[in-house]
Amino acid sequence: MNKLIITCAISGAEVTKAQHDKIPYTIEEVVSESIKAYEAGASIIHLHVRHDDGTPTQDKMRYQEAIEAIKKHIPNVIIQPSTGGAIGMSRDERLQPTELNIEMATLDCGSVNFGGDDVFINTENDVKYFAKVMKERHILPELECFEKGHVDSVLKLYKKGFIHGPLHFSFVLGVSGGMTGEERDFMFLKDSIPSDATFSVAGIGRYEFPLAELSIKHGGHVRVGLEDNLYLEKGVLAIDNADLVRKVVEIAKQYGREVATPDEARHILRMEEVK
């Protein structure tokens, strides 16, 4: 089977140190969590940045500082900044990291309730705009889909030329207000995309490892990290991001899936076609 790409979502915008003390806020903490996750087997770091007090920001200079600091230690790792940012941010605020020299970024493909009064808004025009900017800047979008309607929108927009390939999906399942992350949900989404598209799965909370295992079994890729889930198993907090990555590597071994290096990940995702 193909090699497994592990993405580590080290920080997120919503989780705080009160929930887990290894959520990185400072540049030094971002670097430390990235290095450990990479050494454990992650080839992609999904990155949100914060101010030192933990406030999420999409500030271009903060991203640049973080990316340069990470690359000083692990120059070959793929850094995938978020263009989702935090709820309530404007389009242009969210898109700031795409002005940097990056290979890949998330592209959120539809709106979803995030629990309580929170709605993560991504209108069709937002999706088209983000895709256009990423195409102009030669950035591979990781197509974040929180439910089946988002997948359908991507396929429609791709057909009409608004989204560029190669198509690489990320099924983000289990958010409060989104699609659950049961096996039937995973199979439905996986079977809805073209056979030459690649996909990764990000299970939120208790869905993280069951979905990782399903994706590994079915030739897909996996995202884990403290952005999505804090626990190694029920009631046991993960030590840090790397702890979550190590668990995925162990599951992968059981299925005979080797872990991809960053260059192997670039090849699997056909990143050389993004021109």
Ligand code: KMH
């Ligand atoms: N923090 C969420 C509002 C992404 O990174 O593209 C959006 C998010 C998705 O985390």
Ligand code: ZN
């Ligand atoms: Zn994110």
